[in-house]
Amino acid sequence: MALCFEDTLIHNIKTYRQVESCFLVPGYTIADLNNILTEHAERNANIYAENNDIIKNKLRPMYKNDLSQNDANDLFNLAEKLYSFNENLDMGLALEIHEFLVAWAKDKTDTLRTVRSLYYVGLIYQQTNSTISTNKNSEIFLNEALAAFEEGASFRNIYFDIQNKEARLYINKCLGNIYVCTVMRRNINPFSMISAFFEAVDNAKAFWMREDVKSLDPDFPWNLFIENTHHNSTLWIDLIRKSPEMIKEKELYKRVYESALFLKENKKGEQIKRFWTNYRTEYLYLATSHAIGKISNEELLSGLKKLINEADPTDYSNEGFYVMLELPVIYLNYLDIYDPNSKRTINERVLLTNSMIEYSKLSHGKLTDRVLLSTILRCAFEIGFTLDFENYLDFMLSFTSFTHMTSYVHSVQVKKITAALARYFMDMMPDVFIGILGTKTVPAVINNQRAIMRMLEHVALCHDIGKILYTDTISLCSRELNDFEYKIIEEHTQTSTFLKHTSENILCIEDVINCHHKWYDGTQGYPSWADNTKSEFKFVIDMITVADSIEAATDRIGRSYTKPLSLEKVVAEIKAQAGTRYSPIIASALNDSLLLSEIRECITDGMLNTCYDAYLSILEHKNSLFM
Numbered sequence: 185m186a187l188c189f190e191d192t193l194i195h196n197i198k199t200y201r202q203v204e205s206c207f208l209v210p211g212y213t214i215a216d217l218n219n220i221l222t223e224h225a226e227r228n229a230n231i232y233a234e235n236n237d238i239i240k241n242k243l244r245p246m247y248k249n250d251l252s253q254n255d256a257n258d259l260f261n262l263a264e265k266l267y268s269f270n271e272n273l274d275m276g277l278a279l280e281i282h283e284f285l286v287a288w289a290k291d292k293t294d295t296l297r298t299v300r301s302l303y304y305v306g307l308i309y310q311q312t313n314s315t316i317s318t319n320k321n322s323e324i325f326l327n328e329a330l331a332a333f334e335e336g337a338s339f340r341n342i343y344f345d346i347q348n349k350e351a352r353l354y355i356n357k358c359l360g361n362i363y364v365c366t367v368m369r370r371n372i373n374p375f376s377m378i379s380a381f382f383e384a385v386d387n388a389k390a391f392w393m394r395e396d397v398k399s400l401d402p403d404f405p406w407n408l409f410i411e412n413t414h415h416n417s418t419l420w421i422d423l424i425r426k427s428p429e430m431i432k433e434k435e436l437y438k439r440v441y442e443s444a445l446f447l448k449e450n451k452k453g454e455q456i457k458r459f460w461t462n463y464r465t466e467y468l469y470l471a472t473s474h475a476i477g478k479i480s481n482e483e484l485l486s487g488l489k490k491l492i493n494e495a496d497p498t499d500y501s502n503e504g505f506y507v508m509l510e511l512p513v514i515y516l517n518y519l520d521i522y523d524p525n526s527k528r529t530i531n532e533r534v535l536l537t538n539s540m541i542e543y544s545k546l547s548h549g550k551l552t553d554r555v556l557l558s559t560i561l562r563c564a565f566e567i568g569f570t571l572d573f574e575n576y577l578d579f580m581l582s583f584t585s586f587t588h589m590t591s592y593v594h595s596v597q598v599k600k601i602t603a604a605l606a607r608y609f610m611d612m613m614p615d616v617f618i619g620i621l622g623t624k625t626v627p628a629v630i631n632n633q634r635a636i637m638r639m640l641e642h643v644a645l646c647h648d649i650g651k652i653l654y655t656d657t658i659s660l661c662s663r664e665l666n667d668f669e670y671k672i673i674e675e676h677t678q679t680s681t682f683l684k685h686t687s688e689n690i691l692c693i694e695d696v697i698n699c700h701h702k703w704y705d706g707t708q709g710y711p712s713w714a715d716n717t718k719s720e721f722k723f724v725i726d727m728i729t730v731a732d733s734i735e736a737a738t739d740r741i742g743r744s745y746t747k748p749l750s751l752e753k754v755v756a757e758i759k760a761q762a763g764t765r766y767s768p769i770i771a772s773a774l775n776d777s778l779l780l781s782e783i784r785e786c787i788t789d790g791m792l793n794t795c796y797d798a799y800l801s802i803l804e805h806k807n808s809l810f811m
């Protein structure tokens with residue numbers, strides 16, 4: 185018997201996501217848009233409440249030891265509908281169900297259900313790491329993923345005693361994903377990391393090539409398993425190439441070259457034109473051939489250019505999109521290394537950058553793979569060297585308006601409230617801005633106030649740029665968040681590595697991204713490693729923290745999970761926490777009636793204008809991903 189609440193829950197989740205991420209049609213007035221967004225917020229608030237009730241009163245009561253096998257099957261089927269490798273309706277809820285099923289199945293000594301859910305637990309943690317990890321924390325959830333896969337793979341010790349064929353398949357899947365996770369290790373010594381990776385690869389291959397293992401299940405995709413070990417081996421080339429201490433490790437290059445050669449010889453020519461994995465194989469074959477001296481610098485560059493020219497710009501699949509963005513980035517990196525000062529380097533960088541932007545426009549609306557968001561941002565690194573500062577920020581920020589309009593509106597609103605605060609302090613206490621843009625005196629601040637104000641607006645607009653990475657996991661979540669998702673939220677403050685410029689504007693943006701959820705006195709908030717009290721831009725951080733709190737708490741259309749507060753209530757809370765959570769100087773400024781009136785305008789009519797401007801912008805660029 186199916187779960188009595190499953191259909192309602194799935195329908196609610198899909199409806200919520202559609203409402204939150206819908207692209208509005210042309211022809212609305214500002215009043216129309218206000219009514220529609222208000223209706224959307226009310227509808228999703230009702231869904232949010234209903235889903236919380238279903239989860240609390242119907243789903244979680246099933247998490248008990250006397251669960252029947254039929255109910256366990258129903259829970260697994262629900263978890264699969266919520267999350268699979270290619271679809272993510274509710275990853276966090278799927279994880280919660282699978283972790284319960286693992287514990288329940290262990291108690292029942294049910295091998296199939298244990299290893300099957302262990303595989304999905306590992307997969308969710310692994311893919312979350314792939315999507316949101318940053319240089320500051322490159323292994324978020326990676327230990328959890330490895331632990332799940334290793335536990336699932338450990339059942340190979342009793343492999344021939346396991347009667348269930350599906351259970352044996354999931355054991356092999358877990359075994360393979362151990363080395364997939366080791367590819368992601370970044371916080372240990374490179375030699376130790378590579379040693380651990382190849383040990384995991386060799387262990388998997390040794391098991392899959394055993395005749396007694398293969399003969400038990402001859403129809404298993406053993407060739408694919410072996411092929412995947414080679415494919416993941418080839419991923420090491422970028423790490424090896426970028427690590428100076430490993431340049432002389434020719435044996436490592438040779439081993440990766442052999443894997444690239446294996447994949448190249450086992451692929452048909454027609455496949456190479458369609459799938460990004462095979463494009464990567466071709467690239468890695470070139471890269472490793474060059475590393476071990478088989479081809480020259482010029483042959484490497486020519487080979488890469490040939491791959492770019494052969495790519496199909498009309499392939500709107502996720503794989504095609506990946507190829508069209510990733511290959512130019514790889515090529516540009518090699519140009520920098522082997523031909524850094526030539527006219528060709530400069531001209532081809534501009535041409536390839538433009539082609540990447542244009543392809544991104546064509547691909548809008550056709551992307552379904554969230555992992556590709558990371559690719560877009562990696563490509564933005566390269567484009568950031570070509571575009572000027574303001575166009576670079578437009579490139580980065582425009583994506584948010586298309587991904588989740590209300591998140592984009594929030595950032596614009598924080599920019600407006602920050603600007604109101606900054607104007608007040610520029611008039612009343614300009615000394616708080618001394619040091620910004622090289623100013624050393626109050627007269628210097630006054631003379632540069634336009635540039636300072638423009639910089640502060642850019643900084644405020646960028647404060648939540650890290651949310652790009654988890655829109656579908658958090659912003660489109662139709663229920664109360666769990667611990668897994670709260671940990672993901674903290675990662676949006678650790679994405680300043682997306683910003684590759686070195687101007688003071690970017691340095692300020694990095695500090696604001698990192699610290700805008702830290703308390704004024706530095707004692708609480710996140711992330712734990714960030715110290716806002718030592719930032720040279722502390723006052724800017726303090727302003728944006730206050731602006732962010734005001735906007736979030738008073739928002740009536742973008743936060744269906746909570747009711748908005750009045751401005752008076754929010755200001756009272758800020759004053760009550762002055763000196764601890766909020767800056768006492770800024771809290772005191774909120775006593776000014778003119779400033780408060782300007783902020784009130786921002787969150788009322790100003791909010792409607794912001795929404796309408798975003799709506800018009802999306803319509804104008806509805807066939808573009810980036811403006």
